[in-house]
Amino acid sequence: MDPQSNSFRVAVRRRDGLSVLDLFGDIDGFADAALDTAYSEAETHDTPAIMLNFANVGYINSTGIALIVGLLARARKNHRRLVTCGLSEHYREIFNITRLSDFMTVFADEESALREVVAAA
Amino acid sequence: MTTRALWRNRSRPQETPDTPPVKPPVAPAPVAPVVPLDIPAGDPLLAHLQANQSGVIDVERLALDSPGVRALRAAGVRLALPLVSQGELVGLINLGQRLSEQDYSSDDRRLLGNLATQAAPAVRVAQLVRQQQLEALERQRIEQELRVARLIQQFLLPKEVPAVAGWEVAAYYQPARAVGGDFYDFIHFPDGRIGFVIGDVTDKGVPAALVMATTRTLLRTTAEQLVAPGAVLERTNNLLVENIPPKMFVTCLYALLDPASGHLTFANAGHDVPYRRTAEGVVELRARGMPLGLLPGMQYEQHETTLRPGECVLLYSDGLVEAHSPTREMFGFPRLQALMAEPTDGNLVPFLLDRLRDFTGPAWEQEDDVTMVLLSAHGDGGPGDGREVLARFELPSRPGNERRAMEQVAEVVAPLGLPQIKLDRLKTAVAEATMNGMEHGNKYDEAIPVLIEVAREGDDLTVSITDRGLKQPIPEAEPPDLTAKLAGQQSPRGWGLFLIQNMVDEMHVTTDDVHHTVKLVVHLIAGGQRGSTE
Numbered sequence: 001m002d003p004q005s006n007s008f009r010v011a012v013r014r015r016d017g018l019s020v021l022d023l024f025g026d027i028d029g030f031a032d033a034a035l036d037t038a039y040s041e042a043e044t045h046d047t048p049a050i051m052l053n054f055a056n057v058g059y060i061n062s063t064g065i066a067l068i069v070g071l072l073a074r075a076r077k078n079h080r081r082l083v084t085c086g087l088s089e090h091y092r093e094i095f096n097i098t099r100l101s102d103f104m105t106v107f108a109d110e111e112s113a114l115r116e117v118v119a120a121a
Numbered sequence: 122m123t124t125r126a127l128w129r130n131r132s133r134p135q136e137t138p139d140t141p142p143v144k145p146p147v148a149p150a151p152v153a154p155v156v157p158l159d160i161p162a163g164d165p166l167l168a169h170l171q172a173n174q175s176g177v178i179d180v181e182r183l184a185l186d187s188p189g190v191r192a193l194r195a196a197g198v199r200l201a202l203p204l205v206s207q208g209e210l211v212g213l214i215n216l217g218q219r220l221s222e223q224d225y226s227s228d229d230r231r232l233l234g235n236l237a238t239q240a241a242p243a244v245r246v247a248q249l250v251r252q253q254q255l256e257a258l259e260r261q262r263i264e265q266e267l268r269v270a271r272l273i274q275q276f277l278l279p280k281e282v283p284a285v286a287g288w289e290v291a292a293y294y295q296p297a298r299a300v301g302g303d304f305y306d307f308i309h310f311p312d313g314r315i316g317f318v319i320g321d322v323t324d325k326g327v328p329a330a331l332v333m334a335t336t337r338t339l340l341r342t343t344a345e346q347l348v349a350p351g352a353v354l355e356r357t358n359n360l361l362v363e364n365i366p367p368k369m370f371v372t373c374l375y376a377l378l379d380p381a382s383g384h385l386t387f388a389n390a391g392h393d394v395p396y397r398r399t400a401e402g403v404v405e406l407r408a409r410g411m412p413l414g415l416l417p418g419m420q421y422e423q424h425e426t427t428l429r430p431g432e433c434v435l436l437y438s439d440g441l442v443e444a445h446s447p448t449r450e451m452f453g454f455p456r457l458q459a460l461m462a463e464p465t466d467g468n469l470v471p472f473l474l475d476r477l478r479d480f481t482g483p484a485w486e487q488e489d490d491v492t493m494v495l496l497s498a499h500g501d502g503g504p505g506d507g508r509e510v511l512a513r514f515e516l517p518s519r520p521g522n523e524r525r526a527m528e529q530v531a532e533v534v535a536p537l538g539l540p541q542i543k544l545d546r547l548k549t550a551v552a553e554a555t556m557n558g559m560e561h562g563n564k565y566d567e568a569i570p571v572l573i574e575v576a577r578e579g580d581d582l583t584v585s586i587t588d589r590g591l592k593q594p595i596p597e598a599e600p601p602d603l604t605a606k607l608a609g610q611q612s613p614r615g616w617g618l619f620l621i622q623n624m625v626d627e628m629h630v631t632t633d634d635v636h637h638t639v640k641l642v643v644h645l646i647a648g649g650q651r652g653s654t655e
Contacts, residue, residue: 006524026524028521028524029520030520030521059524059552061523061549061552061553061556062553062556062614062615062616062617062620063556063614065616065620066612066613066614066615066616067613069603069606069607069613070613072607073606073607073608073609073613076607088545089542089545090542090545090546090549093542093546094549094620097619097620097623098601098603098616098619098620099603100603102603103603103607
């Protein structure tokens with residue numbers, strides 16, 4: 001298999017006061033630049049929270065975890081909430097083991113995330 | 122035909138009318154030197170001598186235009202007595218002038234004729250005895266040469282086959298009576314790899330043995346410097362071509378095996394193409410190249426493959442495939458290929474030898490050396506250890522290839538029916554261990570692959586990932602401190618070993634002088650560390 005066949009891409013959108021990063025493909029070292037650019041774009045939106053949508057992500061390796069840690073650190077520095085949705089059961093377990101889920105709420109899907117984030121705003 | 126002329130010296134004591142004859146001193150008359158006379162094979166004199174079986178030939182009266190006659194006359198030969206035995210001219214007695222300077226009388230001629238008739242059979246017998254003595258000496262010389270050739274070959278052939286865990290190596294060598302130029306060799310490298318050489322020198326006997334010895338030495342020296350089979354053959358050829366006798370050359374196959382991974386790299390200098398037995402059938406391992414020692418500057422194709430558990434590769438010489446049956450049918454490549462595909466109990470070599478004997482029959486006079494080298498990858502970890510290797514493969518150390526590793530492992534273990542959550546954990550652990558091996562062990566050098574072996578050991582599934590870390594210590598996996606990472610006090614990285622430890626039931630790390638191996642263990646029955654969450 002060509003390692004690039006699941007190459008990462010990301011789309012940024014706004015919804016009901018939430019910046020959403022729709023992530024596609026593998027989150028590994030190759031995703032670094034695209035993720036950074038997309039997150040920077042999302043930061044320009046005046047929203048209280050940024051959501052990472054993992055519904056279309058099939059693979060996250062330890063380098064990908066490190067990238068997410070980096071985004072979380074940026075969000076905390078800027079006092080912005082970072083939440084996630086769409087993680088598979090396996091990656092939800094990894095977010096628990098790594099304690100990422102202690103610092104970023106893991107929602108099952110976008111709708112439930114939206115309800116909670118908007119209500120909290 | 123070469124004859125020798127013998128005659129007496131013609132000098133006599135001086136006599137005068139005034140003095141009575143003085144008796145010469147009693148002493149043997151001096152003998153003139155023997156003069157060799159060469160009579161060409163087509164000389165008409167030979168036919169004349171043979172036809173004149175018992176006659177005495179007066180050389181002066183011979184009316185033949187013959188170099189032989191001229192030579193006889195020039196040597197002072199008066200009479201020639203052909204020695205003919207059973208119709209064959211076996212010799213010639215040549216006589217010069219009589220000491221009395223008188224002509225030979227008719228009595229003389231009759232006496233000489235009788236002498237020739239009786240001497241001819243005796244000369245013939247003497248000639249036959251001499252011929253047999255010479256032939257015996259020649260046979261002794263040939264036997265001695267064969268003994269020397271055998272000694273050289275036996276001295277240079279390996280005394281034992283490599284003992285490698287997970288592999289069985291077998292070698293067979295049966296020289297023909299004339300001793301051909303077959304040879305084989307094993308070259309051990311410090312990193313555990315083993316070079317397999319099989320070759321055949323044209324010609325036989327001592328010359329072939331000497332060229333074989335030279336080639337073997339060149340191959341060994343070159344292999345230790347260059348390693349890559351194609352480059353090894355190229356340099357060996359360039360060195361050999363300057364030293365090999367005219368009209369001689371060497372066919373040779375060189376294969377380099379990494380026993381840890383089953384990775385086989387090979388190049389071929391005109392030798393018989395090896396066969397590889399796989400689950401799907403018997404295939405050739407082809408690589409093109411000219412025999413060694415023919416032309417300088419040759420290049421050799423190099424190919425590579427990975428042998429899977431249960432597979433084997435047969436290297437052999439033409440003495441096997443060119444053996445003949447009593448009806449002069451040749452054993453041939455198709456027969457060998459078909460036999461290799463047959464199921465065998467145990468080693469393939471004895472099986473092939475049995476079939477060869479069946480084919481050639483008991484009275485077979487072996488025409489050429491028969492040589493076989495077989496390397497077999499065990500289908501499991503060894504008889505009776507309850508370990509079954511499900512797959513063994515390797516991947517170049519290239520960023521992103523960890524994904525290929527986990528997908529291939531998932532494919533291999535699919536028949537085990539692991540629960541999805543357990544499979545996902547295993548995949549992540551495999552990916553992380555592979556990534557560590559490629560990055561930290563092999564420094565992302567694509568020429569250095571990581572080896573992945575999937576095995577079932579009793580109730581456990583194991584995946585072993587091996588890199589060439591060269592004695593670098595593997596750090597202990599400690600829980601990363603996420604708070605410190607978020608505060609910028611730790612690198613955001615450093616999750617790999619932590620993830621691996623948490624994704625499988627056991628993780629074991631072993632190192633030797635060359636390799637790091639991370640062994641992942643998943644318990645296949647419930648009750649394991651991670652099984653409780655299902």
